[in-house]
Amino acid sequence: MSVVYSRRLKKELQEIQIEQADPTKRAAGIQLLQADDLKIWFFSIEVLGESLYKNEVFHLMVRFDPEYPFKSPAVQFVVSDKVKPPVHPHVYTNGHICASILGDDWSPTLSVMAICITIQSMLASCKKKELPEGNDDYVRTAPDNPKKTRFVYHDDTV
Amino acid sequence: MWKNDPKELLNSTDIQDPTDFPPSSTTPGLRALDNALRCKICQELYEAPVVLTCGHCFCSLCARNQLSEKPACPTCWKEAAISSFRVNPAMEEAVTAWKDARPFVLRVIDEAIDLRTTASESSRPAKRHKPDTPVLSNSVSPRKQSRGHDNPGPSRGRDGPDGNTPNDDVEQDTCSNTNNSKSSVECPVCGKSVPMTKINAHLDTNCKHYSILSGGKNASSSKSGQKDAWSKLLDGKRSGKDKERPEAEVEAMSPLPKASYTVLKDKQIRDLLAAQDLSTAGDRSQLISRHERWVALYNANLDRSPALRKRLAELRLEMRRWEEDRRASRKDPLKIDITEYRRANKAEFERLVQRARGKPGQESPRAPDSSASLSDRAASCDLRGPVGASGSETDTILVTSDVEG
Ligand SMILES: [Zn+2]
Ligand SMILES: [Zn+2]
Numbered sequence: 075m076s077v078v079y080s081r082r083l084k085k086e087l088q089e090i091q092i093e094q095a096d097p098t099k100r101a102a103g104i105q106l107l108q109a110d111d112l113k114i115w116f117f118s119i120e121v122l123g124e125s126l127y128k129n130e131v132f133h134l135m136v137r138f139d140p141e142y143p144f145k146s147p148a149v150q151f152v153v154s155d156k157v158k159p160p161v162h163p164h165v166y167t168n169g170h171i172c173a174s175i176l177g178d179d180w181s182p183t184l185s186v187m188a189i190c191i192t193i194q195s196m197l198a199s200c201k202k203k204e205l206p207e208g209n210d211d212y213v214r215t216a217p218d219n220p221k222k223t224r225f226v227y228h229d230d231t232v
Numbered sequence: 233m234w235k236n237d238p239k240e241l242l243n244s245t246d247i248q249d250p251t252d253f254p255p256s257s258t259t260p261g262l263r264a265l266d267n268a269l270r271c272k273i274c275q276e277l278y279e280a281p282v283v284l285t286c287g288h289c290f291c292s293l294c295a296r297n298q299l300s301e302k303p304a305c306p307t308c309w310k311e312a313a314i315s316s317f318r319v320n321p322a323m324e325e326a327v328t329a330w331k332d333a334r335p336f337v338l339r340v341i342d343e344a345i346d347l348r349t350t351a352s353e354s355s356r357p358a359k360r361h362k363p364d365t366p367v368l369s370n371s372v373s374p375r376k377q378s379r380g381h382d383n384p385g386p387s388r389g390r391d392g393p394d395g396n397t398p399n400d401d402v403e404q405d406t407c408s409n410t411n412n413s414k415s416s417v418e419c420p421v422c423g424k425s426v427p428m429t430k431i432n433a434h435l436d437t438n439c440k441h442y443s444i445l446s447g448g449k450n451a452s453s454s455k456s457g458q459k460d461a462w463s464k465l466l467d468g469k470r471s472g473k474d475k476e477r478p479e480a481e482v483e484a485m486s487p488l489p490k491a492s493y494t495v496l497k498d499k500q501i502r503d504l505l506a507a508q509d510l511s512t513a514g515d516r517s518q519l520i521s522r523h524e525r526w527v528a529l530y531n532a533n534l535d536r537s538p539a540l541r542k543r544l545a546e547l548r549l550e551m552r553r554w555e556e557d558r559r560a561s562r563k564d565p566l567k568i569d570i571t572e573y574r575r576a577n578k579a580e581f582e583r584l585v586q587r588a589r590g591k592p593g594q595e596s597p598r599a600p601d602s603s604a605s606l607s608d609r610a611a612s613c614d615l616r617g618p619v620g621a622s623g624s625e626t627d628t629i630l631v632t633s634d635v636e637g
């Protein structure tokens with residue numbers, strides 16, 4: 075990442091850290107868990123209030139391309155013994171997420187926090203917990219990096 | 233020179249942003265002003281600002297980078313093209329002035345806040361500021377006495393004509409130790425010792441001329457001295473004070489044409505690079521991205537007003553840094569140690585689970601306007617299978633610079 079855009083990412087990180095320290099500014103339910111460098115960050119995400127995901131906590135892994143912010147970061151839910159991805163029609167059991175903000179609708183004027191909030195509200199607005207169609211096929215053949223998958227988006231009519 | 237070391241970056245303190253200013257309740261408009269003068273892509277004060285047909289403004293280089301991804305404005309998605317860029321000298325002028333004013337305004341705010349908090353206790357002079365710095369006039373009274381009788385008083389600063397005082401002040405603070413490294417600098421490209429007065433000419437000749445055959449190490453070339461010498465060199469020029477700037481170079485600069493690489497053979501691309509004195513090493517994709525990058529840097533520089541343009545030598549330095557960054561990110565693909573992360577976050581995770589269970593939803597999920605509209609865009613999906621999965625190196629969560637392979 076060039077100097078200018080590393081600085082931009084560092085600013086994002088600083089802003090997140092400042093917001094986390096201030097409960098009046100913090101995005102409720104989103105918390106930075108780890109950001110040791112400018113390559114990979116982890117967040118925890120939960121949906122506060124009434125939703126299908128009450129009492130569930132998910133971890134999000136965000137990996138930055140050297141061409142960030144012109145290329146979107148690779149974002150997926152962490153799958154491990156401790157944390158599972160949410161059961162959601164846009165989330166595959168390997169943690170990959172189908173959201174247009176991570177692909178076609180990514181803009182370099184957006185930020186990592188915008189992604190987290192979008193994904194949080196994607197969960198909050200979910201009406202039915204179900205796996206995406208074709209989950210098993212996808213997971214069997216999916217590349218490790220979700221950015222290598224070409225998702226096709228439709229308007230959300232769920 | 234700069235190394236893209238994340239640790240160093242994370243510790244750096246030179247990050248500036250609008251929140252350096254107090255909220256509008258304290259200093260109306262300043263935060264918004266600082267924000268308005270920043271590019272929405274890089275978040276820096278505009279460099280060579282250009283306006284797209286939709287009216288949105290970005291740094292020329294940021295906009296060029298973006299349009300090579302997608303031919304649309306990143307703010308409103310209206311169609312955009314490099315050929316329809318309009319330079320924005322008015323914005324550039326505003327940014328130039330704000331760069332001068334910014335540190336001063338921040339200092340004055342500090343001072344005013346200091347004074348407001350100490351005014352009631354005593355009338356001691358404010359610390360760490362020169363007494364004749366103009367201050368907000370209504371908060372200045374306690375420091376009058378720190379000054380001699382000849383002081384025309386604080387009202388001068390605000391409305392008076394001497395807008396230069398604060399600048400002189402700042403320069404004294406930052407430039408006091410630049411004089412100890414005059415005679416020569418180490419060329420950042422070839423490493424030879426070059427007289428400071430000749431370094432630009434040296435770089436312009438691609439390191440062929442003007443180097444000193446100095447006997448051994450130059451004693452004055454300490455690292456910090458070097459850095460000062462460089463910044464002096466580059467800053468001086470940028471502020472248009474450099475009278476040595478060759479007229480020919482300025483005149484000779486016209487935009488480089490865009491090449492249609494698909495119809496060019498490797499050899500022809502190498503010729504294009506050679507014509508610009510650039511390296512011809514590497515495979516086809518490296519050649520193309522090197523040439524694209526150079527065209528973008530070069531043409532973006534021409535979107536500055538002439539007095540603010542960088543020299544060819546500076547552009548070559550930036551090019552070199554870019555190549556180094558690329559090499560570094562290729563060589564050092566990111567391996568993720570999930571175990572480490574899990575261990576580090578075990579406690580945190582359990583705490584979160586605890587909390588989630590402990591207090592069942594009394595807060596409603598945050599849904600600001602921006603995120604609501606964003607969430608509309610998170611859409612359901614079909615799968616078209618992995619892109620470019622052929623020959624993918626079964627990467628156990630590896631991030632490499634070339635996602636597309
Ligand atoms: Zn910019
Ligand atoms: Zn626009």
Ligand SMILES: [Zn+2]
Nearest residue numbers: 419421422439
């Ligand atoms: Zn040289």
